[in-house]
Amino acid sequence: MISPVALNGMYVILGASGNTGSIIANSLLLKGEKVRVGGRDAGRLQRFVDKGAEAFTADMSDAAALTNAFTGARAAYLLLPPAKSREDQERESSAIAKAVKESGLRYAVHLSSYGAQVPEGTGPVAGLHSSEQKLNAISGLNVLHLRAAYFMENNLAAIGTIHGMGVFGNALLPDVKLPMIATRDVGDYAVERLLHLDFSSKQTRELLGASATCRSRKLSL
Numbered sequence: 001m002i003s004p005v006a007l008n009g010m011y012v013i014l015g016a017s018g019n020t021g022s023i024i025a026n027s028l029l030l031k032g033e034k035v036r037v038g039g040r041d042a043g044r045l046q047r048f049v050d051k052g053a054e055a056f057t058a059d060m061s062d063a064a065a066l067t068n069a070f071t072g073a074r075a076a077y078l079l080l081p082p083a084k085s086r087e088d089q090e091r092e093s094s095a096i097a098k099a100v101k102e103s104g105l106r107y108a109v110h111l112s113s114y115g116a117q118v119p120e121g122t123g124p125v126a127g128l129h130s131s132e133q134k135l136n137a138i139s140g141l142n143v144l145h146l147r148a149a150y151f152m153e154n155n156l157a158a159i160g161t162i163h164g165m166g167v168f169g170n171a172l173l174p175d176v177k178l179p180m181i182a183t184r185d186v187g188d189y190a191v192e193r194l195l196h197l198d199f200s201s202k203q204t205r206e207l208l209g210a211s212a213t214c215r216s217r218k219l220s221l
């Protein structure tokens, strides 16, 4: 078990090698903060260790390992990995919520999604709705759910089609107006909230990119 004293002032970042987690981990390290980075592969976390971070390897369905990682932390950045199935999402969100509760973590910024206010019928976003609900049920936790829009980086997957066929294609209707945001902007926003911890109880924040109006809401539970 990691000593709570040793972790005092520590930020724990899940998915640190990913799009948003890497931005948050790097920014906090640059600011001289104490950072603990999580993922499944120590090699992918080494670049943060080289900059002064501690690393822990754990699967997000391992509640005991996550409890150990969160114990004594100042705050955590929480996310679910990209969804493989709803069952996986439920297992991972349950483990994360159990670890948050058992570790006594007081502050968390949780990456959710645009549309997570809708319980079902939204594909993987419904798993994020469920994750929000599990975290909202934890008394004493101050949690900010970031309801981020479609990541601009998703479009990079179309590069092959653009090169090979000269067209840009995806599964969206062409006339649907969809807010998009760069993961850099999601990460930067999360860093500010983690540094200031200026949220309380259960809150949501839409992050819809530069051209859209974002709403914040305090949830009444």
Ligand SMILES: NC(=O)c1ccc[n+]([C@@H]2O[C@H](COP(=O)([O-])OP(=O)(O)OC[C@H]3O[C@@H](n4cnc5c(N)ncnc54)[C@H](OP(=O)(O)O)[C@@H]3O)[C@@H](O)[C@H]2O)c1
Pocket (backbone or CB within 6 Å): 014, 015, 016, 017, 018, 019, 020, 021, 038, 039, 040, 041, 044, 058, 059, 060, 061, 079, 080, 081, 082, 083, 111, 112, 113, 114, 124, 128, 148, 149, 150, 151, 154
């Ligand atoms: N794409 C979008 O448009 C969009 C929009 C809004 C919200 N979201 C949400 O954003 C989240 C993904 O965030 P992201 O893009 O920042 O992450 P990402 O780039 O997809 O990276 C996922 C991270 O999680 C780690 N990981 C994957 N599976 C794991 C497991 N089983 N146990 C422990 N760690 C695991 C990966 O590291 P290792 O592989 O090294 O373990 C990696 O660091 C998802 O919940 C998604 O629904 C996405």
